[in-house]
Amino acid sequence: MNKPFDNRAWFLVLPVFLLVAFSAILPLMTVVNYSVQDTFGNNQFFWAGTDWYVQLLASERFHQALGRQLLFSAIILLIQIPLGVLIALCMPRKGWTVSLTLVLMALPLLIPWNVVGTIWQVFGRGDIGLLGYTLNRIGLDYNYVNNIGDAWVTIVVMDVWHWTSLVALLAYAGLRSIPDAYYQAAKIDGASRWSIFRLIQLPKMKHVLIIAVLLRFMDSFMIYTEPFVLTGGGPGNSTTFLSIDLVKLALGQFDLGPAAAMSIVYFLVILLLSWVFYTVMTRDENERQGGAS
Amino acid sequence: MAAITLDRLAHSYLPHPSAPSDYALKPLDITWRDGGAYALLGPSGCGKTTLLNIISGLVAPSEGRVLFDGTDVTRMPTEHRNIAQVFQFPVIYDTMTVAENLAFPLKNRGLAKAEINARVHEIAEMLDLRGDLNRRAARLTADAKQKISLGRGLVRSDTAAILFDEPLTVIDPQLKWELRAQLKQLHQKVGRTMIYVTHDQTEAMTFADTVVVMYDGGVVQIGKPVDLFQRPAHTFVGYFIGSPGMNVLPATIEGRVAHIGSSSVFLADDYPTLPAGKIEIGVRPENIALKTGAEGLPVRITRVDDIGRIRIARTVFEDHEINVVLPEDTPIPTDPRAVPIADRVHVYADGHIVDASPVRGHA
Missing domain, CATH: 3.40.50.300 (P-loop containing nucleotide triphosphate hydrolases)
Known part of the structure; x- marks a missing residue:
């Protein structure tokens, strides 16, 4: 059969190109433009070259924010991925409890981010918050406003509470796609519970877990609203993550040039790390395909 | 083991x-x-x-x-x-x-x-x-x-x-x-x-x-x-096994004759003690021949499927469909009648086969 070939078909994808151009590429180019110039009032621009980038990459402040951000994402992934998988394994597979569990699990995901921050801000207060008050009453000296450790623990627990459901639901979907025959065959082969997890469940969940890791990495790396509401980046700068720092630089100090340079670097770091995660996690598969061909 | x-x-x-x-x-x-x-x-x-x-x-x-x-x-x-x-x-x-x-x-x-x-x-x-x-x-x-x-x-x-x-x-x-x-x-x-x-x-x-x-x-x-x-x-076994499956026709049995509608076919045995229930006869398409004459059931051929090695004649007798397997190179007679081989016709009561009388009438 002859496939019809017609160059006019490009017109059909034109709207998408235009949309992407106006919503993503043009704004990004504006940022690039700002990042290589110094601006003053009355729309005066002066060429700055790579100055802002050089300054940024040498700045102690950026290094610290980046370090905090990497540490935060690492903690989040190390807790949420195993915990989400564990929860998915415990979730019911049939009966009326399935829909109930799904709804309950989805609830935290439906709450707006600033509300999550506010909930935990009140929850953790020593005078009126259920958590803060209780901890203080049982003799623990808990104060997320003054204590760096307490602030970190609160933000991590808040994020785990908010987002572990997502990992659990994805892992659950992966588990549900495993046909019963696999479990039956494992029984017949005399496999242990651990073998079933390692040899059947984990390999079959792999693809959804890759998505879960990427989503949780990108989201946690860009976290802004919840810590902004909860701690405002404090105490001191101890919970000032990259996006909070960026907003301070751009809107607080109105240093548009340095802020633009930081945005570009921030974006490239996320892109790079996501690529690394994806490549490492799918390496096995590529080898397999390469070997088969 | x-x-x-x-x-x-x-x-x-x-x-x-x-x-x-x-x-x-x-x-x-x-x-x-x-x-x-x-x-x-x-x-x-x-x-x-x-x-x-x-x-x-x-x-x-x-x-x-x-x-x-x-x-x-x-x-x-x-x-x-x-x-x-x-x-x-x-x-x-x-x-x-x-x-x-x-x-x-x-x-x-x-x-x-x-x-x-x-x-x-x-x-x-x-x-x-x-x-x-x-x-x-x-x-x-x-x-x-x-x-x-x-x-x-x-x-x-x-x-x-x-x-x-x-x-x-x-x-x-x-x-x-x-x-x-x-x-x-x-x-x-x-x-x-x-x-x-x-x-x-x-x-x-x-x-x-x-x-x-x-x-x-x-x-x-x-x-x-x-x-x-x-x-x-x-x-069910008759339908399910064989292609096409067995022909099953409602019948009344009288001695060695099964009456189907207004015609009848011969049986190889007597069935003096038929159980109560719906009586049917079953015969495989392979065990029916299309002939001329007075014997068997007058059928109307609706279609002949040639599936290579054999041909299958789809025929209708009164309200019943009857499939007949035609050996290669056999001409189809005009005014055909479906004639089953008598000792390959089985009698069923409510779906289950009925054993013929113990004294079998083989010559």
């Missing part, structure tokens, strides 16, 4: 079954001899997979017992029953090599490494998998994967029975033939009891010495392939 006995076995997925229709599997008694090749044949939903899962221990029956060599295993968990099962879709451990897949059941049972290796090589040889032993199992084709599933059952020397649940569903038609033949050979070589569930009559007939035909949760006939064809014990 083991003989398998099903003793008043029945199963319902409902907690309190009362009517017969509540049962996925109606009470049955069967003994399968050690080393036999059996097929469970029936349409989807007839209870054959339920029966298979009861034997393997994946489903606990609500009534009756399962015995392996006289030992009651009804409540014994799957992993202690020493059975192997090959499922509809190949089940392999993706992350392992073929050799590791085959070794897995032995490793779980704590065998020595040298012994495992020897067994794995022996089975790989038998299944033609030697060249693939060190490849990742996930890379193989569907038929090779099914062989691995089977191999994991064969590798254990104590396997009591090997159960197949429509194992060729995902295999390409050409390979199906080959695998089926290999299975048959394998059965002769290893001599284990094998039970093969399928809805494909060709598969059942080529694989099994004895075919168990199931219909609506019950066993309707157990027999050799030739018996199922020549003397179907139930009209």
